[in-house]
Amino acid sequence: MPGDSEDPNEEEQYHVGVGPSDVADTVLLPGDPDRVEKITQFWDDYEDRGGHREYRTFTGTYDGAPISVTSTGIGSPSAAIAVEELARLDVDTFIRVGSCGAIQPEMDVGDLVITTGAVRQEGTTDEYVREDYPASANHEVVSALVAAAERLGYDYHTGVTMSSDSFYTGQGRPGFEGFRAAGSEELVEELQNTNVKNIEMEASAILTIASIYGLRAGAVCSVYANRVTGEFRTEGEHRASETASLAVKLLAKMDEAKAEAGVDQWHAGLSIE
Template identity: 75%
Template sequence: MNADSEDPNADEQYHLEVSADDVAETVLLPGNPERLEKIVAHWDDHESRAHHREYRTATGTVEGTPISVTSTGIGSPSAAIAVEELARVGCKTFIRVGSCGALQPEMNVGDLVITTGAVRQEGTTAEYVREDYPAVADHEVVSALIAAAERLGYDYHTGLTMSADSFYAGQGRPGFDGFEAAGSSDLVDQLTEANVANIEMEASAICTLATLYGLRAGAVCTVYADRDGGEFRVEGESRAAETATLAVHLLAKMDERKREEGVDSWHAGLSLED
């Protein structure tokens, strides 16, 4: 059987319909294609490069730093396709930009959550690697996102994210007509007690694939759902986008500083302030 039946290594990628000339090395990954316009509003310039299925791609600059955005649709299966095909055309850093449900009582609707690692409750990564392999955000991406949130003055939290495959049953919500999946009634309490910060649907796949391929990844999400207080409200939608955009520029400065100092990894002894 020919494993290359869809020719995934062709120059123009099968699902995203992008090639190497269409994208920068660093890509923001929102789920919702409509969020793309809200992200590029924070850039200095941009140009649409592709739109196929749920995948919309644009490329531009922020303070001279090249930047791209590709929407992934909902869930880890489609997010993994985006990472696979973007990696094939030369992308090296991925930052999920999304929304989430917060689990810890000190978190409020509109706050940001910066992922440091993820609980792999989605099924996509099990098809790549053994179940005890960790989903970890790259420390440089986490540092850049924290620095960006600090500079912008946004309330933020860092911690573990749980990525689910289902918005309803997989996140402890009732299904149609009050259906409750086995264990769903205790899910939120168990995650809260384990000090998991938030729930969403893509971060663990993005981080796992990036680590497998020697690339960088992280995630920043705005809290829409307060799972502790029972509140859901779309507030601060642009905060994650603005934070991730600034983080891309800071990562570029961090990479430049590493080259100047002749080191391979960002560390606390380095500074972006001259």
């Protein structure tokens, strides 16, 4: 066996640039580094714990619950690195907080999409597992995100997300000078017909890798564009950020309820009031 060029067990992780004492057990994962401070505005308190390249990490509390946020940059390869290295720091729960394009006509710009599973139209997870392995969100994380959106009064949709490696041709858009990749013109319609809700670029990798390692993961995205109506606005970012932060508090309550009941999984019979 060849030696590793970087030790994956170093205390401070090579890419994210933080160590075990820098992060909570639950980490929010926005793509955009600038979104980190937009998320922390909803917290009780926070500290900048470090950054390297596209990765910025802040840690604090939300309604008394420990919480961290680490930006991942654009796409599944960099998101996978974040999950890998944060998992080595004993993080056990990941929530993607992002933006997306909706592909169902009834979905409005500014609405939230809570992912229950994802179409793996990205290549990162092919390097982990066979192509028919599902990208499934953890049921506790989905339940916490739904409960948070309900409590906050935000419009939301639940369902299947498609994650792409390409913002342009891989999402059915024309490339440079109108270039069309094979099958791109039919892509959105095919996804609509199978009730896929939205398109983005990181969820399937986060869900798949977390599932392989026995960790919890989910995703909530704000709709910036509707590919059916042609509407586009950068709206709803704060709703996704607040919903994800509240979900962390609700997950902490779920964990307390499980411990009190002596069970391994949270279910609807356990209160989180």
